[in-house]
Amino acid sequence: MISDEIASFALEGKLALVTGASSGIGRHLAGVLARAGASVVLAARREPVVTEEAGRLNxxxxxxxxxxxxxxxxxxxxxxxxxxxxxxxRYPDILVNCAGVALLKPFLEQTVEELDAVIGTNLRGAFLVAQRAARCMADQGGGSIVNVASTAGLRPGGMLSSYGATKAGLIHLSKVMAYELARKNVRVNALCPGNIETQMHREFEDAGFAQALLKRIPQRRFGQCSDLAGATLLLASDAGAYMTGTVLTVDGGQIVNSI
Ligand SMILES: NC(=O)c1ccc[n+]([C@@H]2O[C@H](COP(=O)([O-])OP(=O)(O)OC[C@H]3O[C@@H](n4cnc5c(N)ncnc54)[C@H](OP(=O)(O)O)[C@@H]3O)[C@@H](O)[C@H]2O)c1
Structure with a gap:
């Protein structure tokens, strides 16, 4: 028999919106939420790709x-x-705010256009989607927002100045949102993946960083999108009802690596 506590991970009756759902982490998490019972809207610029993926889930x-x-x-x-x-x-009860772009470049070489593009998607874009969702959730009586940040927003990573700064900003934004929205029954948490093998991560691997990165991960492996399923379900569902303003790392221990 499934206890009420375990059943609280289920998402039947919930409507979830996942941004960045045409690829990598967002695409996988959309499937996870659907398999947990939610109705899921997959969003991205490449509409044919998300429509095809939605068809597969159906x-x-x-x-x-x-x-x-x-x-x-x-x-x-x-x-x-x-x-x-x-x-x-109706509007979504759950937002997985996952759309993002990476920029792997030394600080001294980044252009203002590159900086604006990273901020425009990862911070300004995430802010606007979270704000729109939070307004709807507050009007509907509540909801849960999972902002997909990064361990790069928690510790410095070489060549990741603008990317890391946007993710640090998103982590901070999540905490302020959690504070302001708690009494409106809207929970907001930041999920911080470490190195997850996706299209975005391949840029790091292609730049020849794979071995050096692996040595800094105590579990000595890169993460898979599936490694983020449990943390996302926890934050999105009623199982995480008392969690808001949390920064949850899923990184094989990278953040606690020895100095
Ligand atoms: N992979 C990792 O190691 C890692 C680690 C920590 C955090 N993250 C974060 O996890 C998220 C997903 O990354 P990923 O590795 O899955 O990367 P990915 O495979 O490159 O996917 C990025 C997604 O973001 C969407 N996107 C980009 N710009 C957009 C825009 N302007 N409007 C709407 N959607 C946009 C893309 O869709 P379209 O191109 O179709 O619009 C795509 O679906 C990102 O926020 C990333 O920073 C990744």
Whole structure:
């Protein structure tokens, strides 16, 4: 028999929005939420890709739809939220705010255009999506926001100045949001993956950092998208009902590596 505590991880009746769902972590987590019972909207700029992925989830018995959203454009975010409400009758109860871009370059070489692009997606974009979702959740009586930050926002990483700064900003934003929104029944937490093998991570591997990175990970392996499933379900579901303002690392121990 499943106890109420274990059943609280289930997401039946919940509507989840996942940004960055056309690839890597977001795509995988959309599947996890669907398999846990949520209706899931997968958002990204590449609308055909998220629509195809939603179709795959539906074939497996899920309830999913794809939607176009460019998180750098406020109008695109608004349009996506209104499309969700008009097609599904309400706004999301869960947001996995996962859209992001990486920039692997020495501090002295980064251009203002590159800086603006990283901030525009990872911080400004994440802010706008989280704000839009939080307003809807507050009106609907509550919800859970999982901001996908990074261990690069917790400790310095070479060549990651602008990327790490946006993730540090997102971690801080998550804490302030948690504080301001707690009495509106909206929980906000930051999920900090370490090195997860995705398209984005391949840039690091291709730059020849793989072996050096592995040596700094106590578990001596890179993470897989599936390694983030448990933490995401915990934060998204009622199992994490008393968790808000948390910064949860999933990194094989990298952050506690010996100095
Ligand atoms: N992989 C890692 O080791 C790692 C570690 C820590 C944190 N993270 C974070 O996890 C998140 C996902 O990373 P990933 O490794 O899965 O990378 P990925 O495979 O490159 O996926 C990035 C996703 O972000 C979307 N995206 C980028 N710009 C966007 C925009 N302007 N509007 C909407 N969507 C946009 C992309 O979709 P479209 O191109 O279709 O728009 C894609 O779905 C990122 O926030 C990343 O910083 C990753």
């Amino acid at each position: 074939e497996q018995g899920g309830k999913a739809a794809g939607i176009a959203m460019d998180v750098t454009q406020a109008e695109s975010i608004d349009a996506a939220f209104e499309q969700i409400r008009s097609s599904l009758g």
